[in-house]
Amino acid sequence: MSALPGPxxxxxxxxxxxxxxxxxxxxxxxxxxxxxxxxxDGLSYAAIAEVIGVPIGTVKSRVFHAKAALxxxxxxxxxxxx
Amino acid sequence: xxxxxxxxxxVAVSELLALYxxxxxxxxxxxxxxxxLAECAQCRRDLAGWERIGAGVRSSAPVAATPDERLVxxxxxxxxxxxxxxxxxxxxxxxxxxxxxxxxVGQLMVVRRRLWLASALVMVLGAAIAAFGSGDAPGVVLAxxxxxxxxxxxxxxxxxxxxxxxxxxxxxxxxxRTVLLARLTLVFGFNSLVTLAASVALVGSGxxxxxxxxxxxxxxxxxxxxxxxxxxxTWLGPNTAMGAAMTLWAVRxxxxxxxxxxxxxxxxxxxxxxxWATNAVSVGVAVMLVVVALAVAPLRGxxxxx
Numbered sequence: 001m002s003a004l005p006g007p008x009x010x011x012x013x014x015x016x017x018x019x020x021x022x023x024x025x026x027x028x029x030x031x032x033x034x035x036x037x038x039x040x041d042g043l044s045y046a047a048i049a050e051v052i053g054v055p056i057g058t059v060k061s062r063v064f065h066a067k068a069a070l071x072x073x074x075x076x077x078x079x080x081x082x
Numbered sequence: 083x084x085x086x087x088x089x090x091x092x093v094a095v096s097e098l099l100a101l102y103x104x105x106x107x108x109x110x111x112x113x114x115x116x117x118x119l120a121e122c123a124q125c126r127r128d129l130a131g132w133e134r135i136g137a138g139v140r141s142s143a144p145v146a147a148t149p150d151e152r153l154v155x156x157x158x159x160x161x162x163x164x165x166x167x168x169x170x171x172x173x174x175x176x177x178x179x180x181x182x183x184x185x186x187v188g189q190l191m192v193v194r195r196r197l198w199l200a201s202a203l204v205m206v207l208g209a210a211i212a213a214f215g216s217g218d219a220p221g222v223v224l225a226x227x228x229x230x231x232x233x234x235x236x237x238x239x240x241x242x243x244x245x246x247x248x249x250x251x252x253x254x255x256x257x258x259r260t261v262l263l264a265r266l267t268l269v270f271g272f273n274s275l276v277t278l279a280a281s282v283a284l285v286g287s288g289x290x291x292x293x294x295x296x297x298x299x300x301x302x303x304x305x306x307x308x309x310x311x312x313x314x315x316t317w318l319g320p321n322t323a324m325g326a327a328m329t330l331w332a333v334r335x336x337x338x339x340x341x342x343x344x345x346x347x348x349x350x351x352x353x354x355x356x357x358w359a360t361n362a363v364s365v366g367v368a369v370m371l372v373v374v375a376l377a378v379a380p381l382r383g384x385x386x387x388x
Binding site: 008009010012013015017018019020021022023024025035036038039040042043044045060063064067070071 | 097100101103104105106108127128130131132134135136137138139140141142
């Protein structure tokens, strides 16, 4: 299976909302864009694919990688705090 | 085959969780997600992660780079797509018949495999009756076995030990009460239908008495025994409920006038026959037990999860 259990879930659940918002702001522009289209604009994958002009598979993998990247950023911040 | 199917479903659902958390999954997608979430701890954790991300993204919305609203609107129009959030989690809390139906279908997916087991039991019973029964006996056998089969089904499906539905209820706005009621409805409805079909077949093949006389022999006892099983199952777990239902029914068979295995005072037999019949008393007691079980359910669920 390609989709391994996401270790980012535990750090996401523990993080404050403000921490997550700050981490979102530090994401790469492509990841930030796709998360905004999903959670702010409430678009389906097909609609997002049209808006940004990429195949639907690319949208899905960007969404998946955006979550992993967010988890990595949060891990980093938590590491800095220690 | 089942594993491959499950693996495919898992991948499909894990791709949909972000949309589900955003409230923009379609109705069909949401049903698929809800059905799978009950069985998959990994996806429940994933969903929790996505919900945190959703809150974070929305609170930093001005920062998130999103395209011009008019562009989005234009694209939606061009694609002929309506906004996708026509049946989202917000609507789940809104109630109504549509919601009740959606919960039923969602629970059907969760309960399905266990229902097949109960189905198999009842089918074996039907076959046995067809093979060995004659005259009056098949109706009596049906009335003796059908209630306990249904009650065991309720015990298995509604107990907290095997109940990801309660966790699911905490992760979604669907209350544990609704989940329990949906399951009870499914199991009771399913068993009633199967037993009704068996009754029709028996009457058709010449058993004595009309259809309603035969239905009356099992419907009230089934409702009462299922209600007892539900309340014990939510309170003490499915195994205790199964034991309680079987014991109670065994006592009823021994005490009851029909089998008459023991010398029991006539007064006790009368009370037992009143309670274990299809009448206002048995149905009233059954409804009361279900109401109590449903009232207690949320407390039990929260106890366990917290």
